[in-house]
Amino acid sequence: MKGKKVWLLMLVFALVMVLAACNGGSTDNAATDETPVDGEDEGGDEEATTAPPENNVVTMAIDTNFGGIFEPAFYSNAVDADVIEFMHDSLFAYDENIQFQPYIASWETEDELTYTFTLEDGITWHNGDPLIAADWAYALETIAHPDYSGVRYSNVSHIVGADAKQSGEAETISGIEVVDDLTLKVTFKEKLVNNLLNLWDAPMPSKYYEGIPVAELPDSPKVRQEPIGFGPFKVKEVREGEYIEFEKFEDYWQGAPKLDGVIVRTYDPSVTQGAFENGEIDIMGIRAADAKAFSGIDHLTTTEVQGLSYSYVGFKLGHFDEELGRAVMDRPKFEDLELRTAMYHAINRPALLEAFLDNGGSVTNSVVPATHWIAAEPDQLTQYDYNPEKAMQILDDAGYVDVDGDGLRENPEGQPLQINFDHYDGPANFEGRAMALIQSWQDIGLNVELNGSLKEVNLYYELVENDDEQIDVYFGGWSVGADPDPSGIWRSDVAFNYPRWYSEESDALLAEALKTFDEEERKEIYVEWQQLVNEELPLLPLWTNNDYYAQNNRLQGVTYDWSGAFDDAHLWSVQ
Numbered sequence: 289m290k291g292k293k294v295w296l297l298m299l300v301f302a303l304v305m306v307l308a309a310c311n312g313g314s315t316d317n318a319a320t321d322e323t324p325v326d327g328e329d330e331g332g333d334e335e336a337t338t339a340p341p342e343n344n345v346v347t348m349a350i351d352t353n354f355g356g357i358f359e360p361a362f363y364s365n366a367v368d369a370d371v372i373e374f375m376h377d378s379l380f381a382y383d384e385n386i387q388f389q390p391y392i393a394s395w396e397t398e399d400e401l402t403y404t405f406t407l408e409d410g411i412t413w414h415n416g417d418p419l420i421a422a423d424w425a426y427a428l429e430t431i432a433h434p435d436y437s438g439v440r441y442s443n444v445s446h447i448v449g450a451d452a453k454q455s456g457e458a459e460t461i462s463g464i465e466v467v468d469d470l471t472l473k474v475t476f477k478e479k480l481v482n483n484l485l486n487l488w489d490a491p492m493p494s495k496y497y498e499g500i501p502v503a504e505l506p507d508s509p510k511v512r513q514e515p516i517g518f519g520p521f522k523v524k525e526v527r528e529g530e531y532i533e534f535e536k537f538e539d540y541w542q543g544a545p546k547l548d549g550v551i552v553r554t555y556d557p558s559v560t561q562g563a564f565e566n567g568e569i570d571i572m573g574i575r576a577a578d579a580k581a582f583s584g585i586d587h588l589t590t591t592e593v594q595g596l597s598y599s600y601v602g603f604k605l606g607h608f609d610e611e612l613g614r615a616v617m618d619r620p621k622f623e624d625l626e627l628r629t630a631m632y633h634a635i636n637r638p639a640l641l642e643a644f645l646d647n648g649g650s651v652t653n654s655v656v657p658a659t660h661w662i663a664a665e666p667d668q669l670t671q672y673d674y675n676p677e678k679a680m681q682i683l684d685d686a687g688y689v690d691v692d693g694d695g696l697r698e699n700p701e702g703q704p705l706q707i708n709f710d711h712y713d714g715p716a717n718f719e720g721r722a723m724a725l726i727q728s729w730q731d732i733g734l735n736v737e738l739n740g741s742l743k744e745v746n747l748y749y750e751l752v753e754n755d756d757e758q759i760d761v762y763f764g765g766w767s768v769g770a771d772p773d774p775s776g777i778w779r780s781d782v783a784f785n786y787p788r789w790y791s792e793e794s795d796a797l798l799a800e801a802l803k804t805f806d807e808e809e810r811k812e813i814y815v816e817w818q819q820l821v822n823e824e825l826p827l828l829p830l831w832t833n834n835d836y837y838a839q840n841n842r843l844q845g846v847t848y849d850w851s852g853a854f855d856d857a858h859l860w861s862v863q
Contacts (some may be wrong), residue, residue, distance in 0.1 A: 304615040318546035332790040342514045344862055346570040348581040348854075349533055351557040352714065352745055353529050355846055358515035362438045362506040365746060371552050373854045374534050375517035377541075378426065379407070388485055392419075393423050396485070402475045403484070404410020411541040413493050420474040426494035428474075429453065432461055435503035438782050442776050443488035448475045464765055473829040480802040481810065485771040491518075495697045530554060544798035545858040546845070557715040564588055570840040570862075571853070575715070582838040592648075593671035593848050595835040596657050597767035598648075601635075602827040603628060604762070606788035607755040614781040615788035617844070621707070621760060624700075626686035628825045631761075632672040633679035634728045641831055644721045646852075654818050655766075655774070657832045660852075662814040669822045686734075686782065696735040708739035710762040712748040722763065736761070743778050750788050762786075765833070772814060773802060778821075789826035 350372070355365030358372055379393035392411065397403045411419040411463065431444045432453040444450045448463030460622040463475035476483045493516055500508050510516075514527050518541065522533035531553040536545040555563055563569045565585055574582060574590070583590045606617035622628060629796070639650045653671055656663045683689070687700030699705045707729070711722035719742055729736040739758055743751065745782060753763055763787065766777060775798045797817040804810040837853050839846060845859045 294516070298612055322849070325533060342841045346547060346549075346840075346860065347551045347553055347568060347861060348556045349553055349560055349569040349572040351555055351560060352571075354532070354552070354555055355514050355746055356526075356528060358507050358523070358526075358532075359492065359511045359719070361427055361436075361440055361488070361492060362450045362511065364439060364749075368622045369760040370854060373516070373519070373531055373554070374550055374857055375519045375523060376490060377517070379405075379491070380484070387831065388632070390595040393424075393810065395580070397811065400479045400483070402473060403468070405472045405474065407470045407472075408541065411518055413496065413535055413848065415496060416491070416539075417493060417495050418469070419467040419491060419518050420465050421462070422469070423491035423494045423838075424489075425466050426473055426497075427465055427490060427492040428488060430460055430492060430502055430505070431488060433502040435501065437503065437506060440488055442779075442782060443486055446476050446478075446480065446483060446486060448477055450596055465466065477712065478803075481805050482771050482773050482802060485741055486773070514533055515651045521550055524549070540858060545856075546739075546861040550558060550857065551607065561585075564838060564840070567840065569838075569839075570843045571846065572838050573853070574836045574838045576834060576836055577644070577646040577717070578838070581645070581646070587841050589839050589841055591837045591848050593850070594659055594833040595658060595767065595833050596769065596850055597835075598653070598655065598657055598764070598831045598832045599765040601631075601830060602752075602762050602764050602787050603825075604755065604759050604787065605826060606790065608783065608785075608788060612764060615785055615790045617788060617790050619788075621699075621705075624681050625684060625703065625825065627688065628828070629672070630679040630682040630686075630688075630732060631729055631734070632825065632828045633675045633682070634732045634734075634829070635725065636674045636728065637830055638674070640721065640724055642669045644717055644723070645831070652829050652832050653822060655778075655821055655827070655829050656772075656814070656818055657768060658830075660768060660772060662811050664815040664818040664822075672828075676728075676732055679760070683732065689735060695733065697733040707734060708758055708760040709736055710739045710751070710759050711742050712745040712763070713742040713743070718742060753783060753786065764827075772810075774814075775802070775857050787826040789824070791824065794820055814827060 306696070317637060328349060350370065352367055354367040354371055355363065355703050357363040357365070357368055358375070360372055360376060363369060377392060379391060381389050381391035381542070383389050392408045393405045395403045395405045398698060407419065407421060417437060428447065431438065431440045432450045434456045441454065449461040450463070452458035453461045465473040474487065490796055491691060496516060497505065497510060500510065503833055505511055515523055520540045521536055522537045524533045526532050526537045527547050531551055534550045537546055538544045553802060555569070560569065560572065561581060564582060567587070581590065582588055602621055603622040605614055605622055606619050609616045617623070628678055635667050641647055641649055641651065650658070652658065655666055655668050683697060688697045690696060691698045691702050699703060709722065709726055722738060722742065725740060726736050750766070751759060768774070779785065779798055780789070780795055794817060797813055797820065801810050801813040804813060837848060842862050844852055844861045844863055847856065
């Protein structure tokens with residue numbers, strides 16, 4: 289069985305959102321949500337200067353800086369996820385058919401509420417400490433701690449006592465019991481179809497982190513400069529903004545890796561093609577528009593994989609209210625469905641796909657890629673085809689008309705309507721894509737402007753997540769995972785619900801689906817939920833993305849599928 293790391297398939301901000309901004313290939317994706325994956329690079333017009341890798345060390349290239357948080361419970365950057373995958377394993381896995389499987393941990397249950405998990409014996413952390421059940425319990429307790437600043441709480445919230453721990457009413461999670469070094473009992477609040485799939489399964493080295501307050505962990509040297517895991521490679525050196533160097537972990541539980549090491553190095557997008565030509569790079573997720581150019585390099589192989597990701601335009605409908613613990617839709621600018629609908633019809637998505645992704649994807653009107661088993665059929669959804677005339681008529685009928693004769697529409701109250709659009713920084717054509725979208729809306733009379741300039745990707749998503757008041761409309765993307773439950777980014781009480789859409793009907797449908805064990809009935813509920821999103825348009829799905837990779841032919845043993853390319857790196861070799 290090829291192990292798919294479940295913690296990587298949980299909420300990636302991608303993460304689980306940054307991958308679209310980072311590279312064209314995907315890492316393992318969120319089991320409860322999604323991650324962005326698209327983009328294009330015109331590059332190769334500058335000379336690369338890095339020396340080729342050593343014979344038994346491979347170089348993986350990234351073209352967006354890693355965030356530097358190398359602990360699964362805290363990262364929120366898709367590049368960090370790629371890095372972490374070389375040094376960590378998860379306790380559960382998915383096989384090639386996306387079926388959930390025991391891996392390092394197996395389980396037993398009599399009532400589907402209390403589960404007894406047993407860990408494999410003899411697994412050690414990179415510093416020599418044994419992997420024990422207390423390490424897993426420590427991770428769960430950390431995520432439920434009141435001072436925890438990450439976004440993984442939904443992966444422990446279904447455990448009995450997690451709420452009391454998070455609120456500070458309890459010292460520990462009552463539903464967790466460490467039986468012995470290899471045995472952990474977990475009791476869930478209720479029977480849900482994805483209790484196991486949603487359970488956080490990335491242990492943390494409790495002894496190694498001993499004495500570090502939870503609030504200080506993400507910025508601690510042991511997370512950022514000296515991280516450890518129990519995966520095939522251990523960190524040798526971290527050079528912020530440049531590279532992370534790994535060396536093989538001789539005591540890896542599946543046997544010592546065939547490679548001596550891996551270097552994950554940051555490259556400017558403009559030099560990656562030249563670096564591949566010079567033999568400096570062995571593997572990289574690339575953008576669709578690069579695939580043709582890269583395929584012309586004799587010693588490279590390019591691979592296209594049908595992904596589970598989509599890109600979208602999102603609206604800021606409100607903010608996340610910490611006291612209420614949910615989204616509040618209090619921004620009136622986009623409260624009119626007619627305005628959102630008109631902006632959708634104004635976008636020529638086939639033309640944008642061709643211009644900026646070299647047709648490396650498909651137009652979609654759904655937030656679930658068509659390849660997923662819960663996806664609604666096209667005839668079950670409204671199709672928002674490119675139709676600027678219809679868009680203008682919708683605006684006219686809704687009262688968005690030009691009152692003062694300046695060629696720009698005012699809102700129905702006759703007040704100026706200024707719309708800011710935000711997009712993250714990246715390759716040269718990202719600005720072109722942003723301006724093309726803006727032009728689409730300007731062509732129907734809307735006063736839309738770029739909000740300053742393209743923003744560095746980590747700053748960008750920080751502003752989006754914090755509901756910056758200057759952001760009205762933004763570009764983003766998500767990758768869905770094996771677990772079809774989209775609650776992690778769509779429920780009204782989760783941080784990744786970036787539009788801040790509050791819908792009791794949506795929350796109810798998502799909750800109902802989790803209590804439905806019949807697969808066909810569950811799909812019917814998810815189709816109804818997709819129809820609701822398709823009708824209310826809290827965001828505008830643009831297209832699904834294919835994933836592309838370039839690989840030096842000297843690198844062997846890499847496999848590509850729906851989850852990415854970086855599983856089983858201990859089997860990689862060079863010839």
